[in-house]
Amino acid sequence: MTVHDIRSFNRFYTNVIGALDYGRHLYAPYTLTESRVLYELAHSPRTDAADLRTELSLDAGYLSRILNKFEDDxxxxxxxxxxxxxxxxxxxxxxxxxxxxxxxxxxxASVGALLSTVPAADHPRLTEAMRTIQELLSAGRPPRREDVLLREPAPGDLGWIVQRNAAVYAAEYGWNTDYEGLVARIVADFAQDHDPHLERVWIAEVDGRPAGCVMCVRDEAPGAARLRLLLVEPDARGLGIGDRLVSAVVEFARGAGYREVLLWTNDVLSAARHIYQRHGFVLLAEKPHRSFGADLVGQDWRLDLHEAHE
Structure with a gap:
């Protein structure tokens, strides 16, 4: 490996990225940097101007001009x-x-068009190659909070949610496949029918790999959203991922016009419970039950979005 090899790869990849925006339609009517700011505002709960400036490494004056333009528009x-x-x-x-x-x-759509030129049998190889580059160039440095990316699910991520929920809760609490079945139904319902303006899934990514997830879906109660399937991988805990995922749900629910966010959990999930409490959720009721092969105490929690915003 030489400096020439890396520079050659950089030129190749820059051309690939440029091809995605052929005709300058991808970001129109915004610049690439403006589009990055919009993306960050849509996916990150850290939405103070100072946080945006740090996250995107932007000059304060430049960011201020972008935000002024967004506000005027x-x-x-x-x-x-x-x-x-x-x-x-x-x-x-x-x-x-x-x-x-x-x-x-x-x-x-643009990335999908690019991937359509790659035989399906080579997709795993391409994915692994990209992950290898990320891992090798960040080797020896432990993940940091700023390395966490919240994004929309990509193909395969919904299946990952089911698989990891089942595996993590089986390993940590001994829950049986009844829980996997419940998660599969929740995910399938979302995949088959959801309104993207009112329902959303977030994947937390660290070093190119999924490290957590959460869902916000409409509840049966009018004006209520429901937080579901909050999960953080054991080896990614301590990076504030759970807090960021819950923040993302709360901010999204408020922006979508919901009046409250509801959730159901079990008292053994103490780390998650502490996150909910920090965000202002209030325990409404709890009830013993036998589920997933274990004796549990279910809990209903509620966050009043109007009260939390005041």
């Missing part, structure tokens, strides 16, 4: 941060989320 709203009144909290408006969704759909 009705894509974002800014308000004092709950963490620090000196900061400005930024959220996407409905128009802003539509713009982010359109860019995401264009990106999926």
């Amino acid at each position: 009705g894509l974002i709203r800014r308000s004092p941060s709950e963490r620090d009144p000196r900061r400005r909290h930024i959220t996407l408006t409905a128009r802003g989320r539509d713009a982010a969704d359109l860019l995401a759909e264009r990106a999926r």
Whole structure:
């Protein structure tokens, strides 16, 4: 391996990325950097201007001009941060989320067109090659909080949610395949019929690999969203992934116009319970039950979005 090899690969990959935006339609009417800011606002709960500047390594003045443009176009709203009144909290408006969704759909279509030129039998090889590059270039450095990416599910991720929920809860709590069946039904219902404006899945990624997940779906109760299937891989805990995933659900539910977020969990899941409490969820009721081959205590929790926002 030489410097020439790396520079040659960089030139090749830059040409590939350029091909994705052939005709300059992928990001229009936004620049690449503006599109990155929109993506970050749509997928990360860390939406203070200072956090965006750090996450994207942008000049403060440049980012400020982008945000001013977005506000003039009705894509974002800014308000004092709950963490620090000196900061400005930024959220996407409905128009802003539509713009982010359109860019995401264009990106999926472009990448899909690129992948269509690769034989299906070679897809695993390509995926492993990309993961190998990420792993080798980050070798010797433990993952950091800033390495965590929240993204939409890619093909295969919904199956990963089912498999990892089943495996992790079997290993840590001894739950049987009844739980895997429950998760499979939840995921299948989402995959077959969901409104992307009101329901969403997030995958937390670390070093190119899925490390956590959560879902936000409509509840049967009017005006209520339901948080489901929060999971963080054991070797990725301690990076704040669970907190970021719950934050993403809360911010999305508020932006989608829900009045409350509901969830059901079990009292043995103490780490998750502490996250819910930090975000303002209140325990409504608990009841003993026998499920998944274990004696458990189920709990219903609720977050009032209007009260939490005040």
